[in-house]
Amino acid sequence: MSYNNVQARLSVFSTASQSSLDYIPSVGTPPPSGGRQSITPIPKASGSKNIYDRPLNKTRNAEVSMAAYTFLFSEVIQYTQKRVHGIGDLEKRLGLFGYRIGTRALELMVWRSEGGSKNPKRETRLLPVLYVVHTQLWKAIFGKTADAIEKSVENDDEYMIIDNDPPITRYISIPKEMSQLSCSALTAGIVEALLDGLGFPARVTAHSVPKEGFPFRTTILIKLDRSAMEREEALK
Amino acid sequence: MAIYSLWVINKAGGLVYQRTFNEGLAPLTSNDALVLAGTLHGIHAITARLSPTGSSSGCQVIEAETFKMHVLLTATGTKFVLLTSPAEPLTNADLVLRRVYEAYADGVMKNPFHTPEMPIRSEGFDTRVAAIVKGA
Numbered sequence: 618m619s620y621n622n623v624q625a626r627l628s629v630f631s632t633a634s635q636s637s638l639d640y641i642p643s644v645g646t647p648p649p650s651g652g653r654q655s656i657t658p659i660p661k662a663s664g665s666k667n668i669y670d671r672p673l674n675k676t677r678n679a680e681v682s683m684a685a686y687t688f689l690f691s692e693v694i695q696y697t698q699k700r701v702h703g704i705g706d707l708e709k710r711l712g713l714f715g716y717r718i719g720t721r722a723l724e725l726m727v728w729r730s731e732g733g734s735k736n737p738k739r740e741t742r743l744l745p746v747l748y749v750v751h752t753q754l755w756k757a758i759f760g761k762t763a764d765a766i767e768k769s770v771e772n773d774d775e776y777m778i779i780d781n782d783p784p785i786t787r788y789i790s791i792p793k794e795m796s797q798l799s800c801s802a803l804t805a806g807i808v809e810a811l812l813d814g815l816g817f818p819a820r821v822t823a824h825s826v827p828k829e830g831f832p833f834r835t836t837i838l839i840k841l842d843r844s845a846m847e848r849e850e851a852l853k
Numbered sequence: 854m855a856i857y858s859l860w861v862i863n864k865a866g867g868l869v870y871q872r873t874f875n876e877g878l879a880p881l882t883s884n885d886a887l888v889l890a891g892t893l894h895g896i897h898a899i900t901a902r903l904s905p906t907g908s909s910s911g912c913q914v915i916e917a918e919t920f921k922m923h924v925l926l927t928a929t930g931t932k933f934v935l936l937t938s939p940a941e942p943l944t945n946a947d948l949v950l951r952r953v954y955e956a957y958a959d960g961v962m963k964n965p966f967h968t969p970e971m972p973i974r975s976e977g978f979d980t981r982v983a984a985i986v987k988g989a
Binding site: 684687688690691692693694695698788789790791792795800 | 959960962963964965966967974975976977978
């Protein structure tokens with residue numbers, strides 16, 4: 618089924634680029650002796666810059682191993698599962714993790730977008746914002762775009778982002794007794810943070826909607842806050 | 854040439870996965886399968902000690918008149934056992950076992966709902982294994 622993606626990699630917001638100029642710690646000042654103990658210095662990996670010193674806008678090689686990510690996410694779920702009661706609670710916690718990723722993702726995406734630092738741009742209308750989620754956010758996090766954006770037929774304030782094969786849950790088999798659980802709650806959290814950051818408060822949830830040929834198809838359901846809908850209406 | 858069944862034996866000798874693909878061997882009750890897996894685990898440990906030329910990873914193939922048993926021992930002590938017809942070529946069985954090991958790493962070890970050393974109940978592993986055996 619998926620033997621060819623051993624080398625699969627997810628892109629993330631970090632740069633693995635290393636400069637030939639090593640960070641040289643200041644050697645002139647002797648360490649303070651006696652008196653108060655100073656804060657323990659952060660250990661530095663030899664030969665590489667501290668992650669905070671690396672350039673932010675380099676996206677080349679900014680990828681992590683899919684396997685490493687998968688094991689980490691698996692541990693996150695196991696850790697969370699031990700500390701919650703019920704599936705709703707678990708999804709909420711995963712959403713919170715995602716929210717923390719999402720706020721940082723938005724900041725970086727704006728910084729990295731074309732001409733970002735000189736010509737920052739912020740979408741203010743609903744459809745372009747949804748398109749940003751579908752294309753830019755998905756590309757930045759998963760290395761591909763989402764498969765569709767749909768508008769709910771029943772409710773005006775509901776939109777859906779659809780991914781036929783979300784990479785982050787590819788290796789997860791949900792046991793039968795937890796069939797309502799969708800581990801894409803993490804993604805929902807990321808989307809919620811992004812929408813919040815762009816001024817479109819919404820409630821975002823993830824649902825598995827398998828379809829013929831796409832057993833892992835997932836829908837990210839966005840229910841926009843009334844304030845966002847009213848503003849959108851006023852701007853028309 | 855046929856692949857009869859696949860067993861996964863954990864490092865303590867417990868049978869954690871058993872699946873039959875083709876008829877051809879006498880059907881086993883789950884209890885019998887557990888006992889046989891435990892016995893194989895013991896035999897395997899003995900064969901690892903018997904090697905005349907220093908350290909050995911234990912037996913890899915057991916041949917009988919009506920079937921062949923291929924064993925893949927992983928670095929962590931998990932054993933994958935493939936029961937095939939006697940005509941099954943070695944290279945093919947080995948390839949299947951290696952792919953199953955890969956599927957195990959993907960579908961079982963990366964699945965947060967799996968408890969290590971416990972019976973495998975993972976839909977992802979089932980579908981991957983089915984695809985491997987079908988393609989072999």
